[in-house]
Amino acid sequence: MHAKDTIDFHIRAVWASISRMYNSQANDHNGTMSIGYVLLNVDKEGTPSTSLGPQMGMESTSLSRTLKRMEEQGLIYREKDVTDGRMVRIFLTDLGKEMRKLSRNIVLDFNKTVHERIPKEKLDVFFEVMVHIQSILNSQKLFKEKSAA
Amino acid sequence: MHAKDTIDFHIRAVWASISRMYNSQANDHNGTMSIGYVLLNVDKEGTPSTSLGPQMGMESTSLSRTLKRMEEQGLIYREKDVTDGRMVRIFLTDLGKEMRKLSRNIVLDFNKTVHERIPKEKLDVFFEVMVHIQSILNSQKLFKEKSAA
Numbered sequence: 001m002h003a004k005d006t007i008d009f010h011i012r013a014v015w016a017s018i019s020r021m022y023n024s025q026a027n028d029h030n031g032t033m034s035i036g037y038v039l040l041n042v043d044k045e046g047t048p049s050t051s052l053g054p055q056m057g058m059e060s061t062s063l064s065r066t067l068k069r070m071e072e073q074g075l076i077y078r079e080k081d082v083t084d085g086r087m088v089r090i091f092l093t094d095l096g097k098e099m100r101k102l103s104r105n106i107v108l109d110f111n112k113t114v115h116e117r118i119p120k121e122k123l124d125v126f127f128e129v130m131v132h133i134q135s136i137l138n139s140q141k142l143f144k145e146k147s148a149a
Numbered sequence: 150m151h152a153k154d155t156i157d158f159h160i161r162a163v164w165a166s167i168s169r170m171y172n173s174q175a176n177d178h179n180g181t182m183s184i185g186y187v188l189l190n191v192d193k194e195g196t197p198s199t200s201l202g203p204q205m206g207m208e209s210t211s212l213s214r215t216l217k218r219m220e221e222q223g224l225i226y227r228e229k230d231v232t233d234g235r236m237v238r239i240f241l242t243d244l245g246k247e248m249r250k251l252s253r254n255i256v257l258d259f260n261k262t263v264h265e266r267i268p269k270e271k272l273d274v275f276f277e278v279m280v281h282i283q284s285i286l287n288s289q290k291l292f293k294e295k296s297a298a
Contacts, residue, residue, distance in 0.1 A: 007260055007272075008259065013283065014283055017283055018160060020286075022157075107157065125278075130160070132266065137166040
């Protein structure tokens with residue numbers, strides 16, 4: 001089996017192209033793909049900084065770096081939770097909310113183009129296979145954790 | 150549209166799970182997924198160090214770091230090209246060749262499991278959609294480069 005025939009090769013290549021495209025579009029607005037993802041993941045009620053990482057599947061060191069940069073750019077601010085003083089929530093500033101709309105439009109544009117050009121039946125199968133691959137990966141992980149125990 | 154319904158969310162999540170799985174398996178042998186990918190991309194005739202990055206879609210700084218670690222672990226060695234003295238080729242040591250087999254088996258195992266559990270007709274559609282998405286991304290890039298010129 002050649003590398004280009006493997007499932008992971010395809011997924012990795014497409015993901016690399018998507019991040020290049022998102023980073024290039026974000027760069028036009030002085031941002032990065034990671035900043036866009038954070039903007040899209042912060043709720044109106046403020047999102048606990050500790051739950052952003054797992055939610056986005058992002059390493060905590062690179063998330064901290066991104067949050068620091070976003071604070072400096074005036075996109076977010078941090079505030080202690082009113083009931084739990086140990087918990088810090090991230091909120092969007094007005095500029096952050098504006099940039100959130102922009103990020104949302106970039107994501108929607110790309111998804112709209114894909115939905116327009118690829119028939120629904122094929123996309124349905126595509127999503128089904130993705131979910132199936134994910135479940136295979138999850139069960140392998142479980143198996144590994146069990147055999148290690 | 151919720152983030153979990155987007156195409157990029159699915160691709161990113163599945164790719165994150167695949168890298169976690171590969172990294173966890175590589176870790177059992179004192180390696181990383183990136184080391185595994187380099188092992189699989191070095192030819193018998195030696196691969197020019199400059200062509201590895203583009204071939205693997207890897208940034209040059211993180212590739213240099215990986216190659217340095219692999220040299221220290223005795224997996225690869227570098228040699229000047231016999232005809233072009235400015236070109237450096239990467240070769241696998243005997244240990245590198247052994248670890249290459251191991252990497253290959255890990256990749257094949259995962260791909261075999263997927264092929265066993267997901268019907269061929271669905272995987273065919275999946276690959277077709279991936280190639281189509283890739284071509285949409287390439288044409289958007291071209292369009293952007295044109296409009297920027």
